[in-house]
Amino acid sequence: MMKQATIKDIAQLVGVSASTVSRALKGSPEISEETIKIVQETAKRLNYFPNKAALSLLHFKTRTIGVIVPNLGYSFFSTALEGIEEEASKRGYTVIASQSLESEEKEIRNVIDMKRSGVDGVLISLAQYSSQLNHLLELQSQMPIVLFDRVSDNIHCSKIFVNNTAGAFSAVEHLIKIGCKRIAYMAGPKNLLISNRRKDGYSMSLYRNKMKVDEKLIVHCEFSHTSAMRAALKLLKSKDRPDGIFAISDRVAIGAMAAAKKLNLRIPEDVAIIGFNDEPIAALVSPSLSSVRQPAKVIGQMAAKLLIDQIEADKVFTPVIKSYMTRLSIRESTKRK
Amino acid sequence: MMKQATIKDIAQLVGVSASTVSRALKGSPEISEETIKIVQETAKRLNYFPNKAALSLLHFKTRTIGVIVPNLGYSFFSTALEGIEEEASKRGYTVIASQSLESEEKEIRNVIDMKRSGVDGVLISLAQYSSQLNHLLELQSQMPIVLFDRVSDNIHCSKIFVNNTAGAFSAVEHLIKIGCKRIAYMAGPKNLLISNRRKDGYSMSLYRNKMKVDEKLIVHCEFSHTSAMRAALKLLKSKDRPDGIFAISDRVAIGAMAAAKKLNLRIPEDVAIIGFNDEPIAALVSPSLSSVRQPAKVIGQMAAKLLIDQIEADKVFTPVIKSYMTRLSIRESTKRK
DNA sequence: ATTATTCGTGCAAACGTTTGCGTAAATTGA
DNA sequence: TCAATTTACGCAAACGTTTGCACGAATAAT
Numbered sequence: 001m002m003k004q005a006t007i008k009d010i011a012q013l014v015g016v017s018a019s020t021v022s023r024a025l026k027g028s029p030e031i032s033e034e035t036i037k038i039v040q041e042t043a044k045r046l047n048y049f050p051n052k053a054a055l056s057l058l059h060f061k062t063r064t065i066g067v068i069v070p071n072l073g074y075s076f077f078s079t080a081l082e083g084i085e086e087e088a089s090k091r092g093y094t095v096i097a098s099q100s101l102e103s104e105e106k107e108i109r110n111v112i113d114m115k116r117s118g119v120d121g122v123l124i125s126l127a128q129y130s131s132q133l134n135h136l137l138e139l140q141s142q143m144p145i146v147l148f149d150r151v152s153d154n155i156h157c158s159k160i161f162v163n164n165t166a167g168a169f170s171a172v173e174h175l176i177k178i179g180c181k182r183i184a185y186m187a188g189p190k191n192l193l194i195s196n197r198r199k200d201g202y203s204m205s206l207y208r209n210k211m212k213v214d215e216k217l218i219v220h221c222e223f224s225h226t227s228a229m230r231a232a233l234k235l236l237k238s239k240d241r242p243d244g245i246f247a248i249s250d251r252v253a254i255g256a257m258a259a260a261k262k263l264n265l266r267i268p269e270d271v272a273i274i275g276f277n278d279e280p281i282a283a284l285v286s287p288s289l290s291s292v293r294q295p296a297k298v299i300g301q302m303a304a305k306l307l308i309d310q311i312e313a314d315k316v317f318t319p320v321i322k323s324y325m326t327r328l329s330i331r332e333s334t335k336r337k
Numbered sequence: 338m339m340k341q342a343t344i345k346d347i348a349q350l351v352g353v354s355a356s357t358v359s360r361a362l363k364g365s366p367e368i369s370e371e372t373i374k375i376v377q378e379t380a381k382r383l384n385y386f387p388n389k390a391a392l393s394l395l396h397f398k399t400r401t402i403g404v405i406v407p408n409l410g411y412s413f414f415s416t417a418l419e420g421i422e423e424e425a426s427k428r429g430y431t432v433i434a435s436q437s438l439e440s441e442e443k444e445i446r447n448v449i450d451m452k453r454s455g456v457d458g459v460l461i462s463l464a465q466y467s468s469q470l471n472h473l474l475e476l477q478s479q480m481p482i483v484l485f486d487r488v489s490d491n492i493h494c495s496k497i498f499v500n501n502t503a504g505a506f507s508a509v510e511h512l513i514k515i516g517c518k519r520i521a522y523m524a525g526p527k528n529l530l531i532s533n534r535r536k537d538g539y540s541m542s543l544y545r546n547k548m549k550v551d552e553k554l555i556v557h558c559e560f561s562h563t564s565a566m567r568a569a570l571k572l573l574k575s576k577d578r579p580d581g582i583f584a585i586s587d588r589v590a591i592g593a594m595a596a597a598k599k600l601n602l603r604i605p606e607d608v609a610i611i612g613f614n615d616e617p618i619a620a621l622v623s624p625s626l627s628s629v630r631q632p633a634k635v636i637g638q639m640a641a642k643l644l645i646d647q648i649e650a651d652k653v654f655t656p657v658i659k660s661y662m663t664r665l666s667i668r669e670s671t672k673r674k
Numbered sequence: 675a676t677t678a679t680t681c682g683t684g685c686a687a688a689c690g691t692t693t694g695c696g697t698a699a700a701t702t703g704a
Numbered sequence: 705t706c707a708a709t710t711t712a713c714g715c716a717a718a719c720g721t722t723t724g725c726a727c728g729a730a731t732a733a734t
Contacts, residue, residue, distance in 0.1 A: 017713070031713075032712060058719055
C-alpha cells in the first residue's frame with residue numbers, strides 16, 4: 001500500500017523547502033526557471049497530487065458537492081447525474097450522490113449525512129411527499145442549494161426544470177389531434193409542483209380546444225406501478241371512461257397500459273396513452289409508449305454549473321430559474337390510423 | 338452562511354482548552370464529570386460535529402469509499418448502491434459513486450478521479466469490455482478494492498457475486514421443464530466472466546438433460562436493446578430456430594422479445610424467453626418476462642462490508658470470495674399451458 | 675509536616691498545504 | 705567601490721483535531 005507523495009517528499013528530493021515546491025508547482029514567477037523545471041519533473045515522477053484534506057482545511061472548502069435524488073434507477077435521474085458528474089469533474093469537484101427512495105424521512109437523513117461530509121453545496125430533486133421542507137431551509141442557511149426537476153415554490157434558490165406546462169400542453173394537444181375526446185390526467189401527489197404544472201398544461205390544452213375539464217378525469221396516484229394500475233383500473237372502469245390518458249411519468253403510464261390490457265381495451269384504438277420522461281423503458285414496452293422527453297443530462301449539467309457558480313461567488317448570488325423545452329417522442333401507444 | 342462550530346469555539350465558550358474539549362467529547366475518564374457534561378451540552382447546542390478534513394489529515398484516512406458501476410440506470414446497480422450506502426453510513430463512511438457507462442476509457446478516468454478524491458478504497462463492477470485491467474492493478478497497489486457482480490479472474494481481491502452458473506442452470510432447467518427442445522443462450526461480450534459462467538450453467542443443464550450444445554445457438558451481443566434485437570433476429574430467422582431463449586440480462590431478453598414480435602412469433606408458445614436480474618421492467622413488459630433474480634441490495638451491503646473491513650484491518654487481509662443464490666421469477670414469457 | 679499519589683487540565687507537535695514576510699546573495703547603477 | 709535594487713528562496717503561522725507529556729493542585733499516606 002504505497003503512500004501518496006507529498007510536497008515534503010518533493011522538497012527533500014529536490015533539496016528545497018516545501019514553500020518553494022508549492023510555488024514552483026504553480027509556476028510562480030518568483031521561482032527560478034530551473035527550480036520550477038526540476039520540481040515539476042519530480043512531482044510528475046512521484047505521481048504527486050495535492051492532498052484534498054489539507055486544502056479543505058486551509059480554504060474551508062471541500063470541493064465536493066452532494067446530490068439527493070428520489071431514485072437513481074429512474075433513468076432520468078441517472079442521466080442527470082451523468083451531466084452533474086461531467087460538469088463537476090470539469091471544474092475540479094467531486095460528487096457524492098444519494099437516493100431518498102421517495103421517502104422524506106430518508107431525504108432528511110441524507111441531508112444530515114451531506115452536512116457531516118462537509119459538502120460545499122447540494123443539488124436536490126425532492127421525494128414525492130416531501131412537504132415539511134424545514135430540513136432544506138436549515139441546510140440552506142449553511143450552504144448553497146439548487147433544486148432540479150422536482151422543485152418547490154417554498155424555497156428561495158436556483159431551480160432547473162423543464163417547462164412542465166408546455167410539455168403537458170403538447171402531449172395533450174397531440175392526444176386531441178389523434179382524435180381523443182375524453183382525456184384523463186393521471187397526476188402525482190397533490191402537493192407536487194411538477195404534477196400541478198403539468199395539470200395546468202393539460203387544462204390549457206383542453207381549454208384551447210373548447211373541451212371542458214372534468215375533475216373526475218383527474219386522478220392522483222403514487223409513482224409506483226401498482227398504485228398507478230389501481231388508479232387506472234378505476235378510471236377505465238367508469239361508464240364515461242376516457243379515450244386518452246396523459247400520465248405524469250412513464251411508469252405511471254405503463255401502469256395504465258397494464259390496466260387497459262386487463263380490461264381488454266386496445267391501445268391506442270380504445271385508449272391512447274402518453275407518458276412523461278421518455279425513459280428507455282418507453283421504447284421497450286409493447287405497444288411502445290409515447291412520451292414527453294426531457295433533456296436530462298443538460299438539466300444535470302446546468303444544475304451543477306449554477307451550484308458551483310454560487311459556491312465560488314464571493315458576493316451575494318441571485319437565484320436563477322431556468323427551464324428547458326421538452327420534445328415529444330411519438331410511438332405506438334398514440335398512433336391511430 | 339453560518340460557519341460550522343469547531344472545538345475551539347466550544348473551548349472558548351466553556352473556558353477550557355481545546356484538548357480538554359476533545360477528550361470530554363469522547364467521555365474520557367481523565368476529565369471530570371462536570372466538565373464532560375457542560376462540554377457535551379455546549380457541543381449539542383452549537384450543533385458541533387468534527388471537521389472531516391482535519392481528521393483525514395491526522396489519520397491518513399478519509400472515511401470515504403468510491404463506487405464505479407457501468408450504469409446506475411440499471412436497477413440492479415442502483416439497488417446495490419442502496420445497500421452500499423446503507424452499510425457505509427452505518428460505519429461512518431461516505432460514498433462517492435460514478436458510472437463508467439460501459440466504457441473502459443471512462444472507467445479509467447473514474448479510477449483517476451477516485452484516487453484524487455483520496456478515497457480509502459473502491460468498489461467496482463466492470464464495464465462490459467474492460468479487459469486492460471492495468472488501471473485496476475495500479476489502483477490496487479494504493480488501496481483495497483473489491484469487485485462485485487461483473488468481476489474478473491485476473492485481479493486478486495475480494496469478490497461478491499451470485500452463483501451465476503447455478504442461476505443459469507435453473508433458468509435453463511425451467512425452460513426444459515416447460516417443453517423447450519432447442520434452447521439458445523444470448524451471451525454478453527466473450528471475455529465477460531459472468532457471461533461465461535452463465536454459459537457453463539446453460540451447458541450443464543443441457544448436458545444433464547441429454548441435449549447437446551449447439552454452438553450456433555450461442556450468440557454474443559452487447560447490453561443494448563438494438564444489439565440484442567439484431568442478434569435475436571438472426572437467431573430466430575435461422576431455419577433451425579430455437580424455441581427457448583435464455584438471455585444474459587433483462588434488457589437483452591427484451592430485445593429478443595421485440596425480435597420475436599417482429600417475426601410474428603408467439604411468446605411463450607413459439608419461443609419462451611427468460612432473462613437475468615429481475616429488474617422492475619421485467620414485470621412491466623408484455624408479456625411479462627421471467628427472470629433470474631439477484632439479491633442486489635445484499636450484494637451491495639456485503640461488498641461494502643468487506644471493503645471497509647479490509648480498510649480497517651491492520652494486518653494483511655485475505656481476499657474473500659462470496660457468492661449468493663439466485664431465485665427464479667416466473668412470469669408470462671415462460672408460462673405454457 | 676513532609677512526601678507520594680491521584681486528578682484534572684493545558685501545552686505543543688503533528689498531519690499537508692498556502693502565503694505574507696523576511697533575508698541572503700546576486701545584480702545593477704553611479 | 706558602495707549603495708540600491710532585484711532575484712530566489714526559507715520561515716512560520718494557520719486551518720481543526722488528536723494525543724503524549726508535563727504540571728499544578730488536591731488528596732492520601734507516612
